[in-house]
């Protein structure tokens with residue numbers, strides 16, 4: 001789970017996300033089994049409009065497991081960090097939305113406010129995870145403090161995928177390099193096997 005910096009929300013969302021959340025909350029309270037539908041804006045569903053800027057800020061990598069490319073296109077999904085069932089008002093809140101692959105979209109654990117967010121100011125990859133250069137996977141950092149290992153274990157099922165694609169492995173050095181820019185000496189990573 002690579003750290004990223006969240007960009008500003010699209011202008012059309014600023015004045016609307018709260019009202020859309022209230023609408024969804026109302027629908028849900030009337031009918032607890034109501035299905036969430038993205039609201040429409042100018043004739044387009046909101047998720048279609050939000051995917052491009054959400055993908056751009058992670059360079060089209062999944063926000064959680066880092067998989068790239070996330071394909072086929074139908075696998076592009078938007079994850080609600082705070083679940084839209086329990087936090088209906090945040091269903092369209094920019095800071096609650098993450099570009100995510102279908103693997104990570106599956107629910108692995110109960111929602112917990114302490115779950116790691118890749119765009120949190122105090123999130124530091126090395127405190128929780130390590131790259132496995134031979135497999136092209138992200139693993140739990142066994143040298144981390146017990147508390148941090150517990151946090152990363154809660155993301156383990158998301159952060160690590162059993163069969164990284166060849167394209168992901170090819171992109172790994174590029175990814176590492178961009179990650180290393182923010183860290184002293186971060187660019188001298190060993191090369192990946194091809």
Ligand SMILES: [Zn+2]
Pocket residue numbers: 062063064065066067100101102103104105158
């Ligand atoms: Zn993923």
